Amino acid sequence: MFDLLILVAVILGLIAIAKVIQVLELANNVKGTSSYIVSEKDNRTQARLMPVFLISYFAFIIWQVVKWGDEMLPVSASEHGVVIDQLMNITWMIIIPVFILTHIALFYFAWKYAYDKNRKAQFYAHNSKLEMLWTSIPALVLLILILYGLSVWGDVMAPLTEEDDPIEIELYSRQFDWTARYPGEDGVFGKSDVRLIAGVNMLGLDSTDENAWDDKYVKAEFHIPVNRSVQFYFRSQDVIHSAYMPHFRAQMNCVPGMITQFNFKPTITTAEMREITGNPEFAYYLLCNKVCGAAHYNMKMEIIVESEEDYNNWMNEQKEFMEYGKYSFSNEKNDINKEVLAKSTEAETKNSAL
Amino acid sequence: MSGAAHHHQDNDFLFKYIFSTDHKMISKQFFITGSFMGLIGMFMSTIFRLQLGFPGESFPFLESFMGNWAPDGILSPDKYLALVTMHGTIMVFFLLTAGLSGTFSNLLIPLQIGARDMASGFLNMLSYWFFFISSCIMIASIFVEGGPASGGWTIYPPLSALPQAIPGSGFGMTLWIVSMALFIVSSLLGSLNYIVTVFNLRTKGMSMTRLPLTIWAFLTTAVIGVLSFPVLFAAVLLLFFDRSLGTSFYLSDIYIAGSALEVDGGSPILFEHLFWFLGHPEVYIILLPSLGITSEVVATSSRKPIFGYRAMIGSILAIAFISFLVWGHHMFVTGMNPFLGAVFTFTTLLVAIPSAVKVFNYLTTLWKGNIKFTPAMLFAIGLVSTFITGGLTGIILGDSTLDINVHDTYFVVGHFHIVMGLSGAFGMFCGIYHWFPKMYGRMLNKNMGYAHFWLTLISSYGIFFPMHFLGLAGLPRRYYSNTEFPMFDNLYDLNEIVTWFAILAAFAQVLFLFNVLYSMFKGPKAPQNPWDSNTLEWTTPVEHIHGNWPGEIPEVHRWPYDYSKVDENGDYIGGADFIPQTVPLGENERDEGH
Numbered sequence: 001m002f003d004l005l006i007l008v009a010v011i012l013g014l015i016a017i018a019k020v021i022q023v024l025e026l027a028n029n030v031k032g033t034s035s036y037i038v039s040e041k042d043n044r045t046q047a048r049l050m051p052v053f054l055i056s057y058f059a060f061i062i063w064q065v066v067k068w069g070d071e072m073l074p075v076s077a078s079e080h081g082v083v084i085d086q087l088m089n090i091t092w093m094i095i096i097p098v099f100i101l102t103h104i105a106l107f108y109f110a111w112k113y114a115y116d117k118n119r120k121a122q123f124y125a126h127n128s129k130l131e132m133l134w135t136s137i138p139a140l141v142l143l144i145l146i147l148y149g150l151s152v153w154g155d156v157m158a159p160l161t162e163e164d165d166p167i168e169i170e171l172y173s174r175q176f177d178w179t180a181r182y183p184g185e186d187g188v189f190g191k192s193d194v195r196l197i198a199g200v201n202m203l204g205l206d207s208t209d210e211n212a213w214d215d216k217y218v219k220a221e222f223h224i225p226v227n228r229s230v231q232f233y234f235r236s237q238d239v240i241h242s243a244y245m246p247h248f249r250a251q252m253n254c255v256p257g258m259i260t261q262f263n264f265k266p267t268i269t270t271a272e273m274r275e276i277t278g279n280p281e282f283a284y285y286l287l288c289n290k291v292c293g294a295a296h297y298n299m300k301m302e303i304i305v306e307s308e309e310d311y312n313n314w315m316n317e318q319k320e321f322m323e324y325g326k327y328s329f330s331n332e333k334n335d336i337n338k339e340v341l342a343k344s345t346e347a348e349t350k351n352s353a354l
Numbered sequence: 355m356s357g358a359a360h361h362h363q364d365n366d367f368l369f370k371y372i373f374s375t376d377h378k379m380i381s382k383q384f385f386i387t388g389s390f391m392g393l394i395g396m397f398m399s400t401i402f403r404l405q406l407g408f409p410g411e412s413f414p415f416l417e418s419f420m421g422n423w424a425p426d427g428i429l430s431p432d433k434y435l436a437l438v439t440m441h442g443t444i445m446v447f448f449l450l451t452a453g454l455s456g457t458f459s460n461l462l463i464p465l466q467i468g469a470r471d472m473a474s475g476f477l478n479m480l481s482y483w484f485f486f487i488s489s490c491i492m493i494a495s496i497f498v499e500g501g502p503a504s505g506g507w508t509i510y511p512p513l514s515a516l517p518q519a520i521p522g523s524g525f526g527m528t529l530w531i532v533s534m535a536l537f538i539v540s541s542l543l544g545s546l547n548y549i550v551t552v553f554n555l556r557t558k559g560m561s562m563t564r565l566p567l568t569i570w571a572f573l574t575t576a577v578i579g580v581l582s583f584p585v586l587f588a589a590v591l592l593l594f595f596d597r598s599l600g601t602s603f604y605l606s607d608i609y610i611a612g613s614a615l616e617v618d619g620g621s622p623i624l625f626e627h628l629f630w631f632l633g634h635p636e637v638y639i640i641l642l643p644s645l646g647i648t649s650e651v652v653a654t655s656s657r658k659p660i661f662g663y664r665a666m667i668g669s670i671l672a673i674a675f676i677s678f679l680v681w682g683h684h685m686f687v688t689g690m691n692p693f694l695g696a697v698f699t700f701t702t703l704l705v706a707i708p709s710a711v712k713v714f715n716y717l718t719t720l721w722k723g724n725i726k727f728t729p730a731m732l733f734a735i736g737l738v739s740t741f742i743t744g745g746l747t748g749i750i751l752g753d754s755t756l757d758i759n760v761h762d763t764y765f766v767v768g769h770f771h772i773v774m775g776l777s778g779a780f781g782m783f784c785g786i787y788h789w790f791p792k793m794y795g796r797m798l799n800k801n802m803g804y805a806h807f808w809l810t811l812i813s814s815y816g817i818f819f820p821m822h823f824l825g826l827a828g829l830p831r832r833y834y835s836n837t838e839f840p841m842f843d844n845l846y847d848l849n850e851i852v853t854w855f856a857i858l859a860a861f862a863q864v865l866f867l868f869n870v871l872y873s874m875f876k877g878p879k880a881p882q883n884p885w886d887s888n889t890l891e892w893t894t895p896v897e898h899i900h901g902n903w904p905g906e907i908p909e910v911h912r913w914p915y916d917y918s919k920v921d922e923n924g925d926y927i928g929g930a931d932f933i934p935q936t937v938p939l940g941e942n943e944r945d946e947g948h
Contacts (some may be wrong), residue, residue, distance in 0.1 A: 018872050021799065024876065036797035036876060038726050046727035046804065053808075068823045071844045073759075081759075085487040088756055095746045102742050103714060109720040110735055113656070121657040121918035121931065127555060127944045130718070131665050131711065138710040142703050142749075147752040150696050156755060157692035158487075175519065175610070194609035205607065232593075234689075239513040240622055242762060246828030249759045253688045256512060257606025257621055260689030275707065285839055289762045289830040291506045292513060292521045294432035297833035323536035351631065 025257035041114070047114030054107035074277050075245055077284065077305065078264040080156045081249030087152050094141060160263050166229040167204045169222065171286065172203055173234070173241035173254040176295035178286055179203060180222035184214030184320060194237055204237070207321075216318040221302040222286075226269045234260045243290035244302065247273075253290060269305045289320075363426075372618040375475030378898050380482050381460035382793055385786075387482075388453020393867070395444035396435045399879055400860045407430045407853025409835035409846075413602075423501070435504040436522050438832055440496065442507030443530070447537055447896030448492065450640040450778040452485050455579075458643055458785050459548050459572040461793060465891035466566050468557025473550040475544045484540035486532045493531035503530040506832060508629060511604040511622050513597045518611035528597070531590045538583045545576035551852045552576075552857040557890070559910035563667075563947045564935065566889050567660060568913045570667050571646025575639050581678070582635040589628035594619070595635040605665045623688055637774050640675045642670060646743075647714060648734040650914075651788050652716055654887045655731035657931050659915035662715040663947055669708035669715075676705050686754045687761050695754040701790035702752035709745050712736065724918065724931070728885065729803025730787035736811050737780040739905025747822065765825025771818045783810070783866070790873065791880030795896045798877060809862035816855030820848050837895060856942020888914045893936060908936040913947030923943075 009169070021027045025035050076082050089303040096099065110207035113121075160166045170181040170189060181203060183189045190205050190212020197204040224230050234243050236254035244251045245260075252262040374380060401420075404413055405428070412427035423433040460478065464471055472478045482886035495502040504522025505513040509600055517524040552565075554572045561715065595601040605623045609615070653660040660666060682698035684692065716738045725731065745767040750756045760766065785805075790798045836842035836849065883892040890910070894902045916933040920926055925934060927940060939945060 014868060017868065021802075021872060022876060023626050024490070025799075034800070035799050036884070038728050038800065042727075042800065042804075043727050047725075049808070053811070056812075061813065061819065064823055068820075068827075068845075068848055071848075072823065072826045073828050084754060084755055086751070086757065087753070091750055091753065091756065095749060099746050102717065103739065105717050106720070106735065106738055107743075109717060109723075110725060113720060113725050115657075115724050119724055120920065120924070120926070122722040123659060123917070123919050124722065125663060125915070126662050126664070129647055131662050131715075134714040135665075135707060135711055142706055145749065145753070146700055149699060149755050153692065153696060153699065153755040155731065156758070157695070174443070176429075194607045195614045197614065199607045219677070227943050238608055240520050244762075244830065246759060251758050251761055253686045255622055255689060258689065259617075281840060283840065285841060286935045287828075287830055287839070290510075290672065290833040291435065292432075294834075296435075296831075297431070297835055298838040301838060306538070311873050324501065330737040 038115075040117075043115045047111050050107045050111040054103060057103070072272065073297050075268075076247070076249050077240055077268040077273060078248035078250065078266050080264055081247075082267075083152050083155065085247045087149060090148070091145065094145065130204075148342065159261075160231050164229040164265075166231040166263065167225065168231045168233070169235045170218075170226070170235060171243050171254065172237070173243065173288065173292075173299075174237040175293050176288070176299040177219060177240065177336050178299065178301040179217050179219055179290075180301070181217040182216055182315065182318075183211075184216055186211055188212055189233075190215050190321070197237070201321075205321055213322040215321045216315070217321070218318055219301070221304055223304045223306060223314045225308040226266055226305050228308065229263055229265045231263045232261060234262070240290050241288045241290050241292050241299070242290035244287045245284070246287070246301075247284050251289060266305045269307065270303075271306070273305075358434070366398050368478050370901040373479060375479045376473050376898070376900055377464050377478060378461045378793070378902075380478050380896065381457050382481050384452060384456030385793070387486055387489055388449050389870075391444050391492075392453060392527060393863070394493070395441050395449060396860055396863060398441040398444075400856055402429065402441070403435045403853040403856040405835065407850045408858075409837050409849075410782075419658050428756065432504060432521055433501060433522070433627040435506070435832065436496075436501045436526075436832045439503050439506055439509075439522065440492075443503070445775065446507060446636065446640070447534070448489060450775070450782070450851070451540045451636070452537070452540065454643050454778060454782050454785075454912060455548075455575055456482070456485065456641065457933075458568070458647060458783075458789070459544070460574065461789060462566075462891060463548055463572055464555070465902060466553060466554055466569055466889050467560055468890050468910060468916075469551060469555035471546050471909070473555060473793040476548055478547050481540045481543035481547065484536050484543065488536035488540060489786060491529050491533040491536065495526045495533065496830060498525045498529065500524035500526055503928060505923045508633065509590075509593070510629075511596065511625050512610075513595055514613075515593060515605060516608070516610060523895055528594075532592050532933075534590055535587060538587045541579050541583050545579040545829065548572055548576040549580065551899075557907045557910055560935075560946075563664070566646075566908055567649040567666055567670075567792055568643075568646040570670055571649075572644045574670050578635045578639055578642075578674050578677065581634040582639075583627055584654075584726075586632035589632070590624055592628075595624065597645075600732055609698070620792045623685075623690075626685055626688060627681070630684045634681040634685065635674075635677045637770075638673055640774055640875060641741075641781075642673065644669070644737060644778050644784075647785040647788070649716075649719055650889070651728075651730045651734045651784050651916060652719050653737075653915050654788075655726045655727070655728055655734070655883050656916045657720055657825045657918055658719055658723040659681070659919075659946065663915060665711055666715055667920070669711045669836070672708040672880035673705060676708070680705065680752075683752050683754070683757070686757045689880060699738060699752060699754045701751065705752075706749060708739070709741070713742055713745075726885075729800055729807055730784045730785065730797070730867045730885075731788065732804070732807040733780045733784035736807065737784065738779050740772050740776040740780060740814070743819075744769055744771075744777065748773060760825055762831055763825035764821040764829050764831055768818045768821030771821070772814075776814050776818065783807075785871070788885065789891075790870075791884050791896070792875050792891055792894075795799065795871050795880050795898070796875075796877035798873045798881050799869050799886065803808070805870065806862055806866045809865070813851075813855045813859035813862060817859060820852050840918075862863060886930070888916060888934050890935055893934065910935045911938045912945055915945065919943075 023055045028035055076085050168183050172179040188211040191209040192204045194204050234252050234254040241254040248264050250264050252260050274280055284303035286301040400800050414427040416424035417427045500521035504520050513519050514523050514527055539707050587938035592603040596604050601619040604622045605620045679701040683702045685694050878897050913933050918931045
């Protein structure tokens, strides 16, 4: 009922405004002015508003930089991120002057050449030299930007080699959480299949594949050692997600049915970053950056960068896949599990022999 | 209505206003339907901006009309996504594609090239009616169980393919697909008509290099539409198969809602390629008509020829051509081969060259002009500003390396709303203020126009400029709120500012709506040529008649930009600062377009 009253009030208000305008227009007719012909006064007023707007626009931007500049992402925590940031800064250095100069020209001309009935506009239809100039200069600048950008792109996307001695991590996404899997001591990820997902085997690891036995997977947070390359593999079990690690300038989509890759070398530990940012609670995050459903905005995992020693300690505390198997593989797959358990005992014996 | 026609009145009404084949009436139909859709789209954005600006705060009035979409006055997360999706779909397709091209291509192509109507009035009518039905279905989808499509306007599968993934991917998504299929039919019928009309029905003397830039822009837009919309049709058809017939073009290895699906071998990446093959040219389907409209208005209001007419045509064609080679820049982080990423970076940044040419030509047109600040001219100046601001950040997003960290963040939202949304909307406003007298035979109120422009310009930048900062802070788009990550805690104020400006912008549009509705019925009668313009549409009678010109169609003798042309003595040729296209060339006069 209240809403209806508001609606009625709004309609009556609009009718009232309409009547006022009608009266004003009648008054205009009497005075001999018009509600649509642009008068000299209009031209003066609007022309003056041009520089006013320009200055306010620039002031608004500067205010934002001052007020929010500190909230931007801190210094890159990965090796390649520093190079990306350099490219970004150089691109800004090209963009900002162009932005400022063209805007000054636009609003200055609009102010300066406002209508004056005693002046004639200059009939100036074309000038091939001028047009060549402002085709070729942007082309040249862009060529430099493209070549520079692509050389960085090549470095960032280059696959790792054995010399880099990377640790490998699989980031596995589903609605609405992340799981990180490490290949374990054998350094090889076990096979997996969505059809095997059941109970604690949330990644659908194939327990008949020996490589899977020592795989470790963790939720809520994952650890990586500082100054060592990390090779990421990304998978998704349902819809497209995107693994976004903004502090490391890293992002890659997780696409069901395929494995995507990205690698980087973290250079700043979580503890160091807390000092740099002056924020004792600073944390690196893995975010989902491709809309994936209702809780998309809350799909996160903390990333902890630490010394290799701390990393190894942490890693040793994590459970291997087979340890889950001994206690809680679901009954349906019992047959396979018995077989697997037998093999795993064998493997353990082998390992201890080594 | 005169007595003689009285007994036909009912039929007349039906065929004059509803099933009209007259391009001028169809233009108005597109304008009204498109604007109505645009209002709904804008209203949706205001609602979800409330959630973003004041996350978790209760607005009881939301519950009063949205019911269980906003329990306790707080928008629910999945309905937030539904609103975001519908806002995008409506604004991109229904307002800025059909609303913009439908209104101005229909109105101006026959009038400016000197034709009595479109090549096929019947197909033109069908084009509107397909659009109308498509709009109705899209609106209807809001009210079905599960709500409308909610996977973003890009409707990437598997999210859009699986009802288990999000409620909106149920019947609402089916309706989205049906609606878009009809929309594409509408767009194709319209575009084919525009192309045929421009090529075949130009009046005597109207060579291609005497066409106003509006027509060049509309023609090129139509060509882009004809080449790209069918690809979207294919994409959504395959999506329909996946959803309803058990195929797996886009699906593979999926475990959802407790069971593994029997799908294998498909790839969502295929959908992304098909979608963006339309999706990127779509940007130029929105932008080019706006650039055409503002080129015309900047020249007319500066009382100067547009600078570099041929370069302007060349850059329209170059942008159109390149627009088909850049779709991959939406997919830099999909796991696409890095070599392809490099190729798409190269082609994408090439777009900046013709765009820069256009900007410089606009600026040179203003230089030493004699500028009359009509509301249309203000919006044209606004467009040049948004085109520069939004275009420059495109250099960052188009660079695959820089895209890694700003991809899908608010930086992107800021960028494309400024370069495509604002430029598209400003172009449309510019066109409405300029050609309203031609559409309705009445004039819009200029003071309301001025207020509308300044409020819109200020609030637009207030909304979209801060988004660059949100993006550089790493805030992803389509987040229901930024409350879940400590790293975004300090961004609340910024989001709140954006929301206040969004509310201001919405009020400014009410002013515009009011101006249009008021002036449609009560505005002062339009004179023959209110802006002292050269183009042919101003030679037609103010009152609309079938066939546009009562007698012969006038012959064209010159290009449309002879403003302030002077003879050797410095006097205006023809005695005024404009020479209509119908005036024959004087003895020593050069035809500038050739």
